[in-house]
Amino acid sequence: MTYNWDFHSVWQYYDLFLWGLWISLVYTVGSIFFGVIIGFITCAARLSGWKVLDIFARCYQELFRCTPLLVQLLWFYYAFPLLVGGSIDNRLAAMLTLSLYVGAFYAEIFRGGIVSIDKGQREAAAAIGMSPWQSMTRIILPQALKRMLPSFINQSVIQFKNTSLVSVISVADLAYMAAVVNGQTYRPLESYTVMALLYIVMLLPITQAADWIEKRLRVSD
Amino acid sequence: MTIHENRTTAEAPIIEAVALRKSYGNHEVLKGLDLSLARGEVVALIGPSGSGKSTFIRCLNHMEVPTDGTIRFRQKTVGDAFRDKGEEIGYGTLRRHVGMVFQHFNLFPHKTVLQNVIEGPITVLKRPKKEAEELALDLLGQVGLAAKRNDYPNHLSGGQKQRVAIARALAMQPEVLLLDEVTSALDPELVGEVLAVIRGLAEKGMTMAIVTHEMAFAADVSSRVLFLDQGVIAATGSPEEIIRNPANERLRGFVSRFHG
Numbered sequence: 131m132t133y134n135w136d137f138h139s140v141w142q143y144y145d146l147f148l149w150g151l152w153i154s155l156v157y158t159v160g161s162i163f164f165g166v167i168i169g170f171i172t173c174a175a176r177l178s179g180w181k182v183l184d185i186f187a188r189c190y191q192e193l194f195r196c197t198p199l200l201v202q203l204l205w206f207y208y209a210f211p212l213l214v215g216g217s218i219d220n221r222l223a224a225m226l227t228l229s230l231y232v233g234a235f236y237a238e239i240f241r242g243g244i245v246s247i248d249k250g251q252r253e254a255a256a257a258i259g260m261s262p263w264q265s266m267t268r269i270i271l272p273q274a275l276k277r278m279l280p281s282f283i284n285q286s287v288i289q290f291k292n293t294s295l296v297s298v299i300s301v302a303d304l305a306y307m308a309a310v311v312n313g314q315t316y317r318p319l320e321s322y323t324v325m326a327l328l329y330i331v332m333l334l335p336i337t338q339a340a341d342w343i344e345k346r347l348r349v350s351d
Numbered sequence: 352m353t354i355h356e357n358r359t360t361a362e363a364p365i366i367e368a369v370a371l372r373k374s375y376g377n378h379e380v381l382k383g384l385d386l387s388l389a390r391g392e393v394v395a396l397i398g399p400s401g402s403g404k405s406t407f408i409r410c411l412n413h414m415e416v417p418t419d420g421t422i423r424f425r426q427k428t429v430g431d432a433f434r435d436k437g438e439e440i441g442y443g444t445l446r447r448h449v450g451m452v453f454q455h456f457n458l459f460p461h462k463t464v465l466q467n468v469i470e471g472p473i474t475v476l477k478r479p480k481k482e483a484e485e486l487a488l489d490l491l492g493q494v495g496l497a498a499k500r501n502d503y504p505n506h507l508s509g510g511q512k513q514r515v516a517i518a519r520a521l522a523m524q525p526e527v528l529l530l531d532e533v534t535s536a537l538d539p540e541l542v543g544e545v546l547a548v549i550r551g552l553a554e555k556g557m558t559m560a561i562v563t564h565e566m567a568f569a570a571d572v573s574s575r576v577l578f579l580d581q582g583v584i585a586a587t588g589s590p591e592e593i594i595r596n597p598a599n600e601r602l603r604g605f606v607s608r609f610h611g
Binding site: 248250251253254255256257258259260261262264268269272273276 | 412414433443444446447450451453455456457458459460461470471474475476516519520523
């Protein structure tokens with residue numbers, strides 16, 4: 131094969147790539163931030179012992195876990211405005227959808243971590259007179275957080291990759307910018323390879339760090 | 352017969368259970384039990400598995416919520432809220448004064464031995480850290496584990512874990528100690544060290560209710576034995592009457608199976 135690589139003409143648009151990367155990062159960090167809040171509230175609702183709250187939270191979780199993210203983005207951007215009348219900014223739709231999506235998964239990670247702690251721990255805390263709040267914050271959560279961490283990081287890595295889907299509703303993230311560069315240069319192989327490399331450069335350190343953290347946590351057990 | 356001779360049981364009981372009932376669904380585990388513990392008394396609860404003895408002792412500190420009946424601590428009824436409410440004391444208050452040691456230790460694995468022991472005094476009783484540590488080190492010395500104070504529980508043997516758990520309960524300076532089959536999860540060669548600690552507590556006059564399968568130990572350390580069978584107290588009396596010389600046929604069968 132005698133393909134003539136030409137990264138030079140593609141990299142002339144490096145500012146577009148970097149801007150796109152920045153936007154991808156903003157949506158990742160933003161949706162993780164809001165997702166943690168949503169996940170925390172959802173997890174609290176699931177564990178509250180109130181049937182209505184539990185069912186409500188579960189419906190939300192299943193709705194967002196059992197539909198593809200792409201479908202959710204399309205729905206929030208194109209369908210939701212018709213339902214309520216008016217329009218929705220594509221950036222808002224993207225952030226909202228990404229946050230709700232990851233929040234549903236985070237809630238399950240949080241809940242799983244908490245219920246995995248042996249009930250003897252709660253009993254021992256109760257037996258020395260701790261309130262449920264003290265027991266949760268001083269005994270259960272410190273142990274549960276440790277167990278949640280690997281899944282949490284894993285889900286967040288997936289979230290970074292998932293942000294590439296916002297390009298379909300014209301949010302100018304890295305994937306969107308790669309398409310723009312391709313349109314300018316007619317160099318799909320180079321454009322999309324640069325995009326892929328940028329994702330790898332961002333995520334490889336995180337997955338490596340996650341492996342290291344996981345190993346360290348196991349040692350101290 | 353040895354360590355309880357001088358004690359009077361005439362004074363008002365510290366903790367009482369009155370007509371205690373507990374059901375899970377349609378299954379009634381406790382069918383109206385009464386117990387009254389005076390200061391310095393050591394009561395052993397024995398009986399076949401499923402007789403309700405663990406459930407009963409767990410009702411005494413509200414670890415299980417009784418379906419019916421009353422728990423009284425120092426003549427005050429324990430309510431169904433964590434905090435005190437009017438005349439009733441909360442079960443949070445009850446648990447500050449009534450310690451419990453579990454079959455499976457339930458030490459906090461993310462805390463060192465010392466941190467396990469000071470957790471209650473600092474978090475619940477709001478004691479200064481220094482004071483809590485001094486008491487904790489004293490207690491760890493008493494159970495023979497002062498040298499292990501900076502170890503994590505997972506590095507301890509079962510017997511050591513259980514002795515730490517006892518020290519953790521004692522750090523609250525409880526008026527009553529509830530021991531729920533505390534040697535049942537231990538390797539046989541580790542049972543002795545835990546029983547020795549409990550015997551020491553009895554000699555110092557600690558009020559205790561002990562659920563156990565160790566008949567010789569129950570006979571030796573207790574001032575009174577309750578034999579539970581199918582959710583009722585089937586027999587009660589001195590260790591002499593219940594364990595060493597049981598009159599009742601069913602009791603004799605049970606005791607001889609466990610008594611070596």
